[in-house]
Amino acid sequence: MNELEELDLAIAFKNAVAPPMKFDQRDDNHNDFHDLVNMPRVDFVVELDNEVYFIELKDTNRPDAADLGGATFMKKIANGKVEQSLAEKYLYTFFFRWAESQLNKQVHYVCLITLEDPMVNILADDLATTLRHLLKSSKRWTRQPLASCQVHSLQSWAEAFPEWPIRRLSDAVVS
């Protein structure tokens, strides 16, 4: 089963054409170990037939004491630094995969943020604004660096990605 876990959330990528990668792999015994420790990176990389998805999860309902309620992320929102942080994760992941010679498909960047829809919408706009130059297309480019930039709540994720159901590990099935 193509399921990946990140803290309290697990996502099954049913239609992935290759085993989905936990890109933020911190276990140095693992083949996919990300060895540049302080380099920003997304949580998962998932390949479909013609596309690759960079996926970042931000869980503001984390029940664990280490970061209860996603406090670190919430502070970034409060301080106006969240778009820059999310944009960096995409950019560094892009360069890392390019350096691995693993970037042959068009890239979609998808963030899951467990906030209410109206709050997520504005983060989606702000992230797209931060990455807007990559969403455009230069006449000189032969490849599109960013096919789409999306930010979803749990509800909109369920509608947009029915093939990628989410469950909360500490709870029952979420969607």
Added chain:
Amino acid sequence: MIEHLKLTNFMAFEEVHIQFSPRINVIIGENGCGKTQLLKAAYAMSCAGQKNYQDSSSSDLAEVESTLTYKLKGIFRPSKDKLGVLNHRGSKSNSVLESTFSSGQNLVASFSSRASQIKLNAKYPGVSAEGGVFIPTKEVMSFLDGFSNQESDRPTLERLFDMTYFDLIEKLLKPVDEVEEKAIWAFEKITNYIGGKFEIDPPKIHFRAGEYKAYKEKEKYEKNYFAAASEDAFSATMTAEGFRKVGVLQSLLEKNALGSGTNGPLFWDEPEANMNPKLMRMMVEVLFELSRSNQQIIVATHDYVLLKWFNLLVGKGDHVRFHVLHREPISKKLKLLSTEDYLEIDPNPISEAFRDLTVTHAKQNTGIKA
């Protein structure tokens, strides 16, 4: 079709210059930034050369000056009915409204703070067939009875409503025409979404429930037919206010005031007022469809959902221009920024209101003082 408008020393504006898209224009800005004033000024200028507007086909300069003065005062309702009150506060120069139209017309109207009448450029280009439709913020379907009733007191109505309401109601009270081919899709879309159509038979207005359906023998009949849900129609005031607002659009299509491809612009001030956000997608789809038939659309809005739908539903061949009115932080002067790229809208007061919500939520959850 209005191509550009320049306002100098007029109302809130020291100087503002707006280049309109021939398709869809979305004006945004904080309260007090002059969105409605801009919309109304563009409407008044669009109407200035209109045949119907002058009550005659004359292009006599003095007559048009007199009518435009009457129109401008009726639309803006200056205190004590003094035209000069519309002059930009503190300005010693004349107010100038200048507009160009796709027909090649160029119209320049000016007046001083003491003037009682507008002066037009000496080379007044004559009568235009266009004009326009202005939909104000309040829904008007429920007022139609009162407006069209002979017993209603006109001076009282004029104290309550500016001239944009009278102009719109005049259009709504016209007899039904055959919906133009180009506007049928929009008309049927609205009808099926709100579950029926408004029927205006002055002074009464009814809502007839039903929907448009395709004939079983599609190859034989090209058009759809209206299947009424029952023989009885009920009072329009029993319909939801949001439906009545959309019903105005429906009725204007039925009277060929919109969507024929030769009409003047549709000016719509805050379409979102009293409208359920769920209706907005349908409404923006309808506006896009009308714009594809050369209907120029100019809306002013505060609403994030509406603004976002204009960004999300834009298709190949469509054109949307966003116009942002804002005050410069230091000089406090009103400025206008226009862009086709939603992500380039800066400042975006509508987004900022939502961001405030998100940041306050985040602060409350992290113990930072909100």
